[in-house]
Amino acid sequence: SEPGRPELVVFAAASTTDLVLALEEGFEAAELRTSFGPSSGLARQIRDGAPADVFLSAHGRWIDLLRESDQVHAERVIAGNGLVCIATPSRFDPLPTTPAELAARCRPADRIAVADRGVPAGEYARASLAATGDLSALEPFFVGQQDVRAVLRSVASGQAVAGFVYRTDARLADVDLLFALPDETHAPVEVRAVSLVETELAAEFLAYLGSEPARRILAEAGFSLPEGP
Amino acid sequence: MIRIQTRYRRRAFSLEVDSASEGPVLGIFGRSGSGKTTLLHILAGLIRPDEVLLEVQGELLARRPGGRWSAPEQRRLALVPQDPLLFPHLSIRANLTFAPGAAEELESPRGQRLIEILRLGALLERSPSALSGGERQRVALGRAWLARPRMLLCDEPAASLDPELSREVLALFLEAKRELGLPMVFVTHRAAELLALADDCLVLEQGKVIAQGTPLEVLAKPKAVGVAQLVGVDNLLRLEVESHDEAGGVTLMGLGEGLRLATPLCAHPVGTSRQVGLYAEDLILCRERPAATSARNALPARITSTDPIGHEIVVTLQLGREQVRARITPSAASELGLSGGQEVVVLIKTTACHHLSG
């Protein structure tokens, strides 16, 4: 790292890894030091005193935990996302368009990848399917994965025939897009940033995340953007 | 000079020794399993019995109960174990120079002499696994020797050495005793070694001392049960060659009083005398001369004594002017009704008579 340049420690959920790395390029005020891990683990670390300045979480629950321990100084929703169902390329022809059809077209040995319980993407997907009444048909095919990107890899490589990932993830690999899960059936998928310290840099970084260059990067990645800066 | 008092139990076996010897060399004698190695290990401090008193050259090395105890390395009583137990990861040289100060000792003229006598010169850079059994035993001896110990503890140091080597090793011990006054406790099965080397000796039997004193005293009383068994009671006769019977394949040798022993044909000139070995179990006793026998020798003899020793009976006989011993079972003895002074006939097969050189 360049000498003299201030450092900002950013803890970010693993699912935002590539996003944060892209955003890092555009932030000039400080050298970013990132730490990626599951939101749950990062939140625990922060609560236990890990030296984080900013925390990006894919799930509000863990931010609530930090708020309880009075560690949150400022918060900002930086992007919205949605959930989609993807399938291994050319596994289905024609592509199923509803969860019920997907369930009907799966052979018994087939697997549908989904992020584990507790992992936000997994919670959203299950909640949504439960709300539409499709969970019981699909659940027998579920194989839990430690995070969304593992789901994506598993589907892309054909280990699982289908899987539930974020809309933004589906663009990163060669997979067939089957259908989206309705947004209203699950809690809003939001990437939120909170600053954990009262420093100018942290505030500046939060501001940057709402700035035009950052919004451009987010939009390019497929996120939906909150109301103007 | 060496005072040993100990009492030690180990399962079925219990050892009890109380001995004080004046001379610097104590020999230990005893049949297999009698506790010799155990005693040496107690002296070395490798076993820690509840009751022990050990004094070497006026120095108290252990007294328990009483609280005095020195660790093996403080005693400096170098052990030559029964299994050589060389350090397998070290070269012979490193084995020999293992003890503190042994490296300089090895370089000294005395050390070099030792290496020469033990014939280890060519083996110094070898690994212990590349040695023969006797070579290993010699290294173990040299290793202890070069430790410049207060006293040497040798557990059958010459057991698997050939006679020549063991004689040389014995000479080495003798020299060490004479010139260095090096005290030693050594275990041996050979009476000759005891006689030549030990000032005192201790005979163990099932963990108890059954005889104690100078070797001559102890070995001269072979009737003490155990000692006799250990010393051996075989016959070694020096007889004169009287005539050769080439056709019969025998050489007749004089036993005195007109008796002759038929032995295998040999080339020794008539009139010279030769040693003949006879195992005590090869002598067969009869009350009367049997009508026909394959034994060429059927000789009249007189019983001098009969001694029950262990589970058998040793019969001492006057055969011509020679005294010989026969070993027989108690049942055979009672069948024959043997008693002192009785006349018997001794049968000896020609092939049981062994000509010995020297």
Place this chain on the structure above:
Amino acid sequence: MIRIQTRYRRRAFSLEVDSASEGPVLGIFGRSGSGKTTLLHILAGLIRPDEVLLEVQGELLARRPGGRWSAPEQRRLALVPQDPLLFPHLSIRANLTFAPGAAEELESPRGQRLIEILRLGALLERSPSALSGGERQRVALGRAWLARPRMLLCDEPAASLDPELSREVLALFLEAKRELGLPMVFVTHRAAELLALADDCLVLEQGKVIAQGTPLEVLAKPKAVGVAQLVGVDNLLRLEVESHDEAGGVTLMGLGEGLRLATPLCAHPVGTSRQVGLYAEDLILCRERPAATSARNALPARITSTDPIGHEIVVTLQLGREQVRARITPSAASELGLSGGQEVVVLIKTTACHHLSG
């Protein structure tokens, strides 16, 4: 009956044996490091030399080159190793019954007899680590024996046994030979064992056969270098007690021709004869009687022969009617200018004369 032909190199050492023996028992004799153990391991199939031919009782067990090779377990030549090498995780009983069929053999009367002779009865449930050295050696012997092998390979089976036990073990071997015709190859350092047991013997020196034949033949030619060294050339005399000098602390014993040997005072009655041991190195030779000497014995003797053996010279002397041997260095010999027939004076210290029992 046993045909051995092999050539084997291992670093500095090379072994070359070509021997055929008729009798069932072959004894191997040789100084430490001469290749005895190596030869047994080749016979057992544990070493695989490039050139080997082994035939036992007409059966070809190995021929290389030539492609014939049987694994050790097919040869059934049970080995009694020099280190007993008991299986440490097995009880003595399990060690003894290790070989296929050995359990039944142990239960048979013959097996029971073996256990009795080897005095293993009380040890059967012990662990090998709880045995003395000699006990371990006996177990190794029993273990091989109970394997009912085609032939036994014994590497100094009696080295650390006391004389009584080794005599009994020898008797056991003799019986096995007589009654079972069990072929054996055995290594020993004791001439007596060779004489009693072996039909043929082989003397090794630095891996080469230096003498071969029946034990009597081989041992009767002690002048062959090596053999003499192995057999030993010490003096064992049977002398008559002539008088006791209690004040002087000596007992005089007759050497014949009016010569007397002063020995340490003993209690043997006058007129009886006793064995006296004399080490060859304890005899000092002089050309003339020295003016004054601490040696009580200064006796005239005539040199019969001088033999350079190894790095020393053995002088055979006629001393009264006894023949004795002295061992001296070559330099001393040339200083004295010794030659056959020459008259010399022999000095012997009283304390160098050892009374032996028997």
Place this chain on the structure above:
Amino acid sequence: MSAEELGVIRLSLQVALAVVALSFLPGLLLGRLLARWGSRWRALVQGVVMLPLVLPPVVTGYLLLHLVGRSSPIGRAWYALTGEHIAYTQGACVLAAAVVGFPLLVESVRIAMLGVDPRLEQVSRSLGRGPLDTFVRITLPLALPGVLAGCVLSFARALGEFGATIVLAGNIEGETRQIPLAVHTLLNVPGSEAAVVRLTAISVFFSLVALLGAFWFLRRGERRLASG
């Protein structure tokens, strides 16, 4: 404890036992080979065996997935043969844990075999016992402490394995969810600390049982000897 938790525990035990049963023989033979083998290739083989120890378990999982996954030749051949996939099944749990624990077994066996005097094996041969017999009667019992330790290590490792398993076997409730996967899931759920403690305590308990079992087994052998 919930029925679900009991199921998780049962599965964990099954998998760990299967791992030990499966890797025992290959581990024994390989350990023995590596202990006695003088060749310079030995280091290479040993390096390959040790791979799963160095690799992050997740990477091991992906490598295995490439090897036996549904689109791999082996995976497809297996499917053609048995109608079953390997990935995302109980078999995959066993495979993942076995691979990860294998180096521990092999190294324990290897070190233990280094301590066995080869001359004892020679004597056994000369007494008429062939190589296999000798291995079973001499080598194996003498190396037993190390062999058992290796089994306990690989059993314990299987009970604790997470990374390779979740990649190769996934986290399927009732099918591949073992204790570590359940713990991982629970850690993502605030307020489930009690269940986490319960499950890890149980897995520790079973390892201790395995350890004590090994001790007992060894002691039994020693006591039988010492009782004489």
Place this chain on the structure above:
Amino acid sequence: MSAEELGVIRLSLQVALAVVALSFLPGLLLGRLLARWGSRWRALVQGVVMLPLVLPPVVTGYLLLHLVGRSSPIGRAWYALTGEHIAYTQGACVLAAAVVGFPLLVESVRIAMLGVDPRLEQVSRSLGRGPLDTFVRITLPLALPGVLAGCVLSFARALGEFGATIVLAGNIEGETRQIPLAVHTLLNVPGSEAAVVRLTAISVFFSLVALLGAFWFLRRGERRLASG
């Protein structure tokens, strides 16, 4: 290779070496103790030592965090003493990897020491070498293959350690991000397979180097002996 990757690799090596250096002596002594100790407490101690092997590494991480974390007594005492925290530092990386690899070291040492004939130690004592001298000159060299194998195992395990580290030390770029953590991070970035392969290859390479180093060291000793 980027400067960042080089930094990750350097850190990994530093940590793995520190782990071996730190655990060597305690592992040696504990292994020796467990090998010779006859007491019935031995099983318990061994069980505790083996714990990190059974526990899912993440759980080990949490236990350690409870033990030395910023709010724990030890953590606070350490802070009062040194002005530094333990958790989320390089020290935490070393601690996490050391704890996880410790059972491997201890077991290897223990098994190797079981193979050393205690009578050799007795002879050494009787020749005038005290207990420490005897340990260094006899016991240690004879157990060397196992001791070195233990070091290599714990080195390799440290290079591959992920679960406990991410909990105790976090995954902080330039501070605690070692190869497995970097690999984990990269796995979440599509298109970075090359970097993943590169990093794992490097970590395998270093383990092999450690392994070959151990071989070379052993061989050297043997060759010195055999050359006579």
